[in-house]
Amino acid sequence: MNYYIAVDVGGTQLRAACYPCGQLTYSKADRISTQYQSTTPLERLENLISSIWPGDGSVSAIGVAAPGPIDPFLGVIHKAPNIPGWVELPLRQHLEQRFKIPVALGNDANLAALGEWKYGAGIGHRHLVYLTISTGIGGGVIIDNRLLLGAHGGAAELGHITVLPDGPMCGCGLRGHLEAVAAGPAIARWVEQQLSNGVPSSLNKIAKPLTAREVGEAAKAGDSLAISALERAGTFIGSLLGDYLHIFNPSIVIIGGGVSKTGDLLLKPMQAAMEKHVYSPFYLDDLVLTTAALGDDVGLMGALALAASTVE
């Protein structure tokens, strides 16, 4: 039997799973901390892959989803946030030398889009925009059944687009990006500012710093400041989605990431703003706006889709 191995690299944990070719359920999987005592993250990753290697067949390819700026053509990680030493790391080369099979590397948000397109909410769509809203905001785009990568793999950074000129500083160092006003930490930060301005809220009683999850829970319990915070974030996201409809004219928009689990309190204002920000109803014809289907396995599924694409 032939297998693919899918790997999801994060700053906190490394996951790997072994899938029989043509199947979406893994036969073997494991997860470990990315950093632990004296072993390096690369050694830990290689050991993890070895530990789930199938005993009864051969592996056709390894797909790896990794955060941060990478070069998917060269298989190099430019800089992995929160993984010490992973700067200009030729990860593909390391893994191919170790395991002697083809290895493909992709940006995690790009691969989440690929996974949703191939196995999740986007099945059957040729033109897809995927946005993941969590600690940061990442994106992935499928155009005519192909993943948008750009000249050096840096395309589809859909969270690093100016939506509020001269707005708050983004983690990337520029101002007013969508990520700086609508990702989880930005939502929590805005609420804290309002609290310090004396706006009444049940969140006054919660220890600081706040999290977007706490804001989401307060909103569900009816707290008006928390509801406003989600409306504000949703409106920023939706307005930019309107622009993305003009740019990509997709047939589906998929929203993933932890913050999207807040549900309608975020998604309804998002949809309203998106619909308000297209200049012709033409862009909304047959358009599907939905949430991601693959859940916490989206990184593995994206890496699986990438591995499978190397031999298909």
Next chain:
Amino acid sequence: MNYYIAVDVGGTQLRAACYPCGQLTYSKADRISTQYQSTTPLERLENLISSIWPGDGSVSAIGVAAPGPIDPFLGVIHKAPNIPGWVELPLRQHLEQRFKIPVALGNDANLAALGEWKYGAGIGHRHLVYLTISTGIGGGVIIDNRLLLGAHGGAAELGHITVLPDGPMCGCGLRGHLEAVAAGPAIARWVEQQLSNGVPSSLNKIAKPLTAREVGEAAKAGDSLAISALERAGTFIGSLLGDYLHIFNPSIVIIGGGVSKTGDLLLKPMQAAMEKHVYSPFYLDDLVLTTAALGDDVGLMGALALAASTVE
């Protein structure tokens, strides 16, 4: 001998040219007014095509560049600005019935990008962003050697993106789009506002309404208000180009359209703003920023590229 016929449809004039296959110089071409007395624009277009039909061979395909929202897959013009009656016009079907050969239809800005990529400033680039700045701002994008069209052909509307939330009204009915702050009429309008606020300028003496060309000439003569107007427009365009680098990661950005002929007074602030609005110098590696090469024939050359692509 085999030929392609290229057609450039505008609200003011219709152009058509006949190119021997594989050649970039037409053997026969003509242009006429779009509207004249009792003939309809469609009759005039069909007569124009007949008038340049080659006598010594057959035509393999007709490519048509048309303004406004169109469906390139169906060959339908949804609405041509300034051409009365061209609403939901199945132009491809009309021309195929009349001439009995394949006809392909494309949005003029999209086809300008295709033309520049195939025959102009973008030769050899797999990932290209093209922006045309004139009465409006249109765009076209090449991704991995293919034209970005989207699900229904409405993609790459790169001028209809919000750059100044709650800014001036755009011709499309939404506020704060790039077109509403940086196209020719927007540049002229901003100068008129400054004049009415008492800002001194040599443009005070020019009859109103002003044109962007007059602003450009005053700027070249050293008028500081006119220079500021071009800097302002260039900065808006460049900031959005920075976002487009994050979205498309192209290897070349091409600026076309009448307003781009103003030269460095517009282009230098544009380039500075673009470079300031990328979060990593990575996006500027090997990036070419240049002006369009095809000049006034860009519409015909784009239509030629489209015609050729139908049989290649």
